[in-house]
Structures are given as structure tokens and as C-alpha cells.
Amino acid sequence: MAGHSKWANIQHRKGRQDAKRGKVFTKIIKEITVSARLGGGEVNFNPRLRAAVALAKEENMPQDNITRAIKKGTGELEGVSYEEVRYEGYGIGGAAIIIDCLTDNKQRAVADVRHALTKNGGNLGTDGSVAFLFKHCGRIFFAPGTDENKVMELALEAGAEDIINDEDGSIEVITPTQEFIHIKEALLNAGLKIELAEVAMRPKLENALSGDDGIRMQKILDTLDDLDDVQEVYTTAVIED
Secondary structure (H helix, E strand, C coil): CCCHHHHHHHHHHHHHHHHCHHHHHHHHHHHHHHHHHHHCCCHHHCHHHHHHHHHHHHCCCCHHHHHHHHHHHHCCCCCCCCEEEEEEEECHHHCEEEEEEEECCHHHHHHHHHHHHHCCCCEECCCCCCHHHEEEEEEEEECCCCCHHHHHHHHHHHCCCEEEECCCCCEEEEECHHHHHHHHHHHHHCCCCCCEEEEEEEECCCEEECHHHHHHHHHHHHHHHCCCCEEEEEECEEECC
8 A cells, every 4th residue: 555645645634624614613512512511511520521622722713612612511501412423334445434423313414424425335334334443542643754753752651552654754643542632742742743633443454445446435535524413434445646
């Protein structure tokens, strides 16, 4: 598999996020609300909420928006009640896909997800059909040219599980979910520039797709990501140029 493909995939994701700033805000607000509902509104005692608030601040979300979302989650303000639901499916070439949603209407969410998959050549699977192909962990990415030795030293000292050097020179730090924020902050405080950081479902294997198959797979991923109920989309596919 071409090493540059991972970096190209990361850059594609970042580009879509930048182009859809309004939806990014909506996703973060949903995540803050649900995190506060499930774990309480105190950031220091709710790791999931702390991560969501940190992301909101990185995206320059106004503090008033963050506070309102927390209060809606704790019930201090009236708001929509969102449910977490995960769908699993397949894309082009059997590539596995996980779709995480926060929705106030599960029937609408599953119908939209199924349609996005089937109209583009994929299909919806059953619960557990592909989840075993992924690991829940923290992922921190650095651009090619980043000081590899510095990243490795700091990340391992902070408690990272693994550091992966890709063929293109990019670096990925794998963290336990509970240590994600701590390790991310340690790397930032050391002056390193992080390109992308997330708690995510990391594929244990990868399906390399190129040409028409890659284009079709990217269409599936983009269509899913455009759905209002979808928070995150994870896949084993790596789309090559």
C-alpha cells in the first residue's frame, strides 16, 4: 500500500471539516450535550465531556454555546434528547464501515444510513458484523517532517501505547482512551504541531482501494458524513491516489 495514502486520507478529512464548519459545530454541540447527560456537567470529572469541550475550543466555539450545550445535557435547560446508535456495514471491495450517530429519531437515522450505503454500492450489516475489525483508542497524527525522536520520547513518557511511522513520513501516536487528553496536552505543551487528534475506532487491518473503486468508496464515506445524524464514520478503506 502506498504510504502517502494515509496522509492523503487525513488531509481529505481535514479539508471536509474546514469546508463544513457549521456542521462541525453541530456535531460538537451534540457530543457535549450527550456527554454531559451521561457523565455529568463537571468537565474535570467527565473525561468524555472534557475531550468534547477541548475540541470545541480548538474550533473556536463561543463559550456561551459550550455552556448551553452542557446545561441542556444536565437538564438545566430544555433541549433535544439524542440517542447514541451505531451502524455497521460494508463498502466497495468488502471494506468495513462503522457509522456512529447521535439522533432524536432512530428510524430516520437507519433509513438514511441504509440509503447512503446501498445507492453507492455498499450495504448495511448486522450488529457486530465488522466491529471486531476495529480498536477503540486515541489517535494523534503528525505531518511528515515532524521530529520523530521527539514525538516518540514524549509520547511514550506520557503513556502512549504505540508510535507508528508511515512510509510517507507521517507519524501516528496510539493512546489508551482514558489517557488521550493527557498525552495530547503533553505533546502540545512541548511545542509539537498536531494535525489531527481523536478518540476513534482504529482499523486493525486496511483495504487499499484505487481508481474507480477508490472514487466509489470515497463517495460512500462523503455521503454518510453529510447526514445530519452521523457523528463519525470509520473504515478499513485506505483510498490511494
